[in-house]
Amino acid sequence: MMKPRVRFAPSPTGPLHIGGVRTALFNYLFAKQHGGTFLLRIEDTDQHRFVAGAEDYIIESFQWLGIAFDEGVHIGGKHAPYRQSERKNIYRQYADQLLSSGWAYLAFDDPEALEAKRKEYEVQKKTFQYDVFTRLDMENSLSLPPEEVQRRLSAGHPYVVRFKFPKDRDIELDDLIRGKVVVNTGTLDDKVLFKSDGMPTYHLANIVDDHLMEITHVIRGEEWLPSAPLHVMLYEALGWQPPQFAHLPLILKPDGNGKLSKRDGDRLGFPVFPLQWKNPDTGEISTGYREKGYLPDAVINMLALLGWNPGTEQELFSLDELVNIFSLEKISKSGSKFNPEKAKWFNHQYIIKTEDHILSKFFGEMLQKNGVTAPEDKLIRAVALVKERVNLLGEFQEQAGFLFIAPRQYDEQVIKKRWDEQMPSRLEQMIALLKTVVPFDKTVAHDKVMSWIHDHAWHTGNVMNCLRLALVGAAKGPDIFEIIDFLGMKEVEQRVLAANKRVGNGFPA
């Protein structure tokens, strides 16, 4: 294959949705696999929907994910600029070209007139479409006498440029994922190509830029499939070779039907965006995968397997592996419901795989926020002790926080079940016993304590869980002798004394 050039072309209207991230990922994988180029273009032709900060958000998201572009707004490239608002002056000439070759026409109908027309049709239970059948009833350069058109133009009447579909032609499109798709031009509407505000619409700008930027493969969401025929027609009208198309299936909400939306995330409690986003207008905050404690590689892996799979039973892939094994042919045609549980499972797998010294950084920051500064070697030990029980990075705090912060309260369920008036003295005896193990050794300590409990014919579960309660605050956590080893005898004694004092004869202070 010739080296492909693909693009991810989001609109800066808000935070990047994970569906968009997946689209970008598939583009990236495809480009890298074939030694091609991947570029980022910002499609900001709608000034009304522009949202400040959205572009930076998009760039930061991909930086976090480790998906690198070869060209783009933030890094430049041979086809700069990559922001459509900065390319404004190059689109007009193509609209003019279409106009003079008869592939487009001027339309003067204002939004109100269009709205009225739609209402009129709606009453008859029909839908108005500005197309080959209705355009002569409208006010445009096809229906109006040339001198009237000229008059309006010189009088400065606002107008748009619309594409003029031929009456009855089957447009064929060979989609890389869906195969042949055929649509008759008679069913298509004369899309606006150039708006009255002097900006092109998506359709024109997209085709022009894809051509100028030498895009070979357009890999985008399924929502674009209906307008793909317009796009191939546009290439023909402009006398250009169209790229190959691949329309990706949608990511659906976990329950019910329909596209995954921000609301679903809020409702079901999982992130829909890669990074946290604060709505500049309302101040509303939407959480992101990063803030929720996901590792970027886990997010990528999870997204890659949504709508695609290699056909083997392997589920865990690094980015590089994905680059090698990815193929458009294996993308499924139907939409995939997003599964938040599986997303967590992927993260769990990646946390286990991630090296301790990297994880320790995250944990260190969390402790820092709680006012505790811990040395790195301690953090690494702590992380190693609990990583297998962590799904999200944030859980390091609850799983290993006690290794640095003595418990402030004790689980009452455990007290009720296992503590009694003799427990304080037994725990103190155990401390004395533990102190005899010098230097401390987990196995030796374990054996000594066990036989000591056995000699007194005490209930192992009660004694050990009360010790755990004193050290951890609850009946959970890693092996108790590991904890003792980590804490050191001095700290262990302090915690036991504190617990004895506060829980005392069975009632927490």
Added chain:
RNA sequence: GCCGCGUUCGUCUAGUUGGCCUAGGACGCAAGGUUUUCAUCCUUGAAAUCAGGGGUUCGAAUCCCCUACGCGGUACCA
């Protein structure tokens, strides 16, 4: 409404040249086990008559047709 796309366990999916599918894996779920705790982990299990109905064929989840349902589009939004 019209146009387009789709339809295998609850979910993601394997299955793509029809027979090796009494439909496999993963998530989740259930039961056991390991862990003196919790989680992890291990084992086992339930779970899709392959949307439904017709064909074609010795034989269909796999090919054809119809129906149903779902989704997407139907803006001077992308």
